[in-house]
Amino acid sequence: MLLPSEAIHAREDSMQKYGFTISALVGLVALTGCSGTEDPGRTTNEATGPTYYKDIAPLVNAECASCHQEGAIGGFSLTDADVAAEMAPAMAAAVAARTMPPMPVNNDGSCNTFKNARWLSDEQIALFESWSRAGAPLGDPADAPPPPAHEVPTLSGDIVEFDIGVDYTPKPADDKPDDYRCFIIDPGIDADAFMTGYDIQPGDRKVVHHVVLFSLADANAEADAAAMDAAEDGPGYTCFGGSGVKGSSIIAAWAPGSGATFLPEGTGIRYGAGRKLVLQMHYNVPAMGGPFTDRSKVKLALAKDPALTPAFLVPTGAFELSLPPGQERTEAKGELPLSWVAQQFNLPSFNGLRVFGALPHMHMAGRTLRSVAKSPSGEQCITDVDRWDFHWQDLWWNETPLEVSADSSIGITCAYDTRGRTETTVFGEGTGDEMCINMLYATVY
Ligand code: HEC
Structure with a gap:
C-alpha cells in the first residue's frame, strides 16, 4: 500500500494540520499495514531482504535524521525503529515522489548538481520501497549503525553575532498559522568588510519556518525600513516576499536543515561600514501548545582581506507578470540580456559571470522554475526547479561553477x-x- 504523498502534502501552511495528518497517517498505516502480510516478523533477524537496522537506518542517519530525530523540525523520529516501521509506506511514497528529503531543485545531473543537495539515488529510493513492501522488517539490532553524527560545522574568522533584539511572540492574523515579520538590525559593523559565511540559528524551531537576511544599500533604504517599522505596533513590521524596502538585497537564507554556510572560497559579499540589515522571519505557529517565543540569532563571518573577489547576488527573472486565475498551469517568461542586468544592479564591467549558486524564488502558486543562459555558442542550464515548495527556499551551491559570458x-x-x-x-x-x-551568487570575470 502506497500512500499518495500528494494527499499528505495537501497541508497548506499549517504545521498543526500537518501534525494532525501525520497522526492520522500513522493510525492508518497501523490499521492497514498488516492486512495483506501474515506476520512480517519485524523483530526477528530472519528476513533476507532489506532490514531497518542493516539497510534503512544508515540511510535515515545520513539523509533524514537531521530533521527526523527527537526535537527536530520533521515532527517524528525516523531513528526510532518502531516509528520508522510504522511510517515505512509513507517513507517509500515520499522518497519516490522526491518530496523527501526536501529539495525543490532537480539534482539528477540534467541541470547541474549541487554541493548541498539532499538527493537520494534511484537505488536508495528502491531500497525504501522494497523494505516497505516486505513489511518493514527491523532485522537484527546488532546490525545497527552508530548513531547519527552531530558534527555541527562552525564559522571561523571574525564573527559578528546579533539577534532579533526582542523575545518575540509570533501573532498570526486571520486564523492563518503564519506571521511574516521583519526586524531591523544594526549589527554594529564599523569598517568595510567581506561577509564570507553565515549561520542563522532559529530560536524556537517549532515555529521558525524560514529566515531571510537582507542588506540595506544606503540611508534611504534604512529610512524606508524605519518608517515601516514605526507604522506598526510592536517590534518589527509585517513583510512577506521581501523586506518591503527598495534598495535591499538578500544576502543569506535559512530553511530547516541548513547549517552554517560558507561562501565559495576566495569570494565574499561586500559589507559597507555602519549599514543596517533586515531579518525576515517566517513563523508558522502550531494551533496547539505555546505560547511560543522566539529570539533567533545570526552569526556573520567577516574578513577584511582585500584579495577576496567580491560576489553579488544578481536577481534574474521575470519582473512583470500577470497570471490569469483558474489555470492549472500558467507561465511567466522573461529573457534579460546580461548587460542589462549588470547595468540595473550596478555590477562592475565584466566579460562574464562566474555563477557559484542560485536561490530560486516564487510564492505560493509557484510550481516550476527553469533558468537558462543563452549565448551565441549555445544554451546552458542554470537551475531547474521541478517541485517548487515555498517552505524549502535555499541557496543551492553548484558542484562546478558555471561561466556565463557577457553576451548571454x-x-x-x-x-x-x-x-x-x-x-x-x-x-x-x-x-x-x-x-x-x-x-x-556570482562573481565577475
Ligand atoms: C531538511 C529537513 C528534512 C529532511 C532531511 C527530511 N525530512 Fe521528511 N519531513 C520534514 C518536514 C519539515 C516534514 C513535515 C512536512 C513538510 O513540511 O513538508 C517532513 C515530512 C515527512 C513525511 C510525511 C509525509 C510527507 O511526505 O510530507 C515523511 C514520510 C518523511 N518526511 C520522510 C522522510 C525521509 C524518509 C527522509 C530521508 C530520506 C526525510 N523525510 C528527510 C523535513 C525533512
Missing part, C-alpha cells in the same frame, strides 16, 4: 497553478502576489 541573456520560465484564485495575480511582495526570480 538569461531566460527564465516559471509556471503557476492559479486554480485557487479568482483574480489576476501580479508581481509583488504580498502573500497573494507572485514572483519569478533566480538570484545568482
Whole structure:
C-alpha cells in the first residue's frame, strides 16, 4: 500500500494540520499495514531482504535524521525503529515522489548538481520501497549503525553575532498559522568588510519556518525600513516576499536543515561600514501548545582581506507578470540580456559571470522554475526547479561553477497553478502576489 504523498502534502501552511495528518497517517498505516502480510516478523533477524537496522537506518542517519530525530523540525523520529516501521509506506511514497528529503531543485545531473543537495539515488529510493513492501522488517539490532553524527560545522574568522533584539511572540492574523515579520538590525559593523559565511540559528524551531537576511544599500533604504517599522505596533513590521524596502538585497537564507554556510572560497559579499540589515522571519505557529517565543540569532563571518573577489547576488527573472486565475498551469517568461542586468544592479564591467549558486524564488502558486543562459555558442542550464515548495527556499551551491559570458541573456520560465484564485495575480511582495526570480551568487570575470 502506497500512500499518495500528494494527499499528505495537501497541508497548506499549517504545521498543526500537518501534525494532525501525520497522526492520522500513522493510525492508518497501523490499521492497514498488516492486512495483506501474515506476520512480517519485524523483530526477528530472519528476513533476507532489506532490514531497518542493516539497510534503512544508515540511510535515515545520513539523509533524514537531521530533521527526523527527537526535537527536530520533521515532527517524528525516523531513528526510532518502531516509528520508522510504522511510517515505512509513507517513507517509500515520499522518497519516490522526491518530496523527501526536501529539495525543490532537480539534482539528477540534467541541470547541474549541487554541493548541498539532499538527493537520494534511484537505488536508495528502491531500497525504501522494497523494505516497505516486505513489511518493514527491523532485522537484527546488532546490525545497527552508530548513531547519527552531530558534527555541527562552525564559522571561523571574525564573527559578528546579533539577534532579533526582542523575545518575540509570533501573532498570526486571520486564523492563518503564519506571521511574516521583519526586524531591523544594526549589527554594529564599523569598517568595510567581506561577509564570507553565515549561520542563522532559529530560536524556537517549532515555529521558525524560514529566515531571510537582507542588506540595506544606503540611508534611504534604512529610512524606508524605519518608517515601516514605526507604522506598526510592536517590534518589527509585517513583510512577506521581501523586506518591503527598495534598495535591499538578500544576502543569506535559512530553511530547516541548513547549517552554517560558507561562501565559495576566495569570494565574499561586500559589507559597507555602519549599514543596517533586515531579518525576515517566517513563523508558522502550531494551533496547539505555546505560547511560543522566539529570539533567533545570526552569526556573520567577516574578513577584511582585500584579495577576496567580491560576489553579488544578481536577481534574474521575470519582473512583470500577470497570471490569469483558474489555470492549472500558467507561465511567466522573461529573457534579460546580461548587460542589462549588470547595468540595473550596478555590477562592475565584466566579460562574464562566474555563477557559484542560485536561490530560486516564487510564492505560493509557484510550481516550476527553469533558468537558462543563452549565448551565441549555445544554451546552458542554470537551475531547474521541478517541485517548487515555498517552505524549502535555499541557496543551492553548484558542484562546478558555471561561466556565463557577457553576451548571454538569461531566460527564465516559471509556471503557476492559479486554480485557487479568482483574480489576476501580479508581481509583488504580498502573500497573494507572485514572483519569478533566480538570484545568482556570482562573481565577475
Ligand atoms: C531538511 C529537513 C528534512 C529532511 C532531511 C527530511 N525530512 Fe521528511 N519531513 C520534514 C518536514 C519539515 C516534514 C513535515 C512536512 C513538510 O513540511 O513538508 C517532513 C515530512 C515527512 C513525511 C510525511 C509525509 C510527507 O511526505 O510530507 C515523511 C514520510 C518523511 N518526511 C520522510 C522522510 C525521509 C524518509 C527522509 C530521508 C530520506 C526525510 N523525510 C528527510 C523535513 C525533512
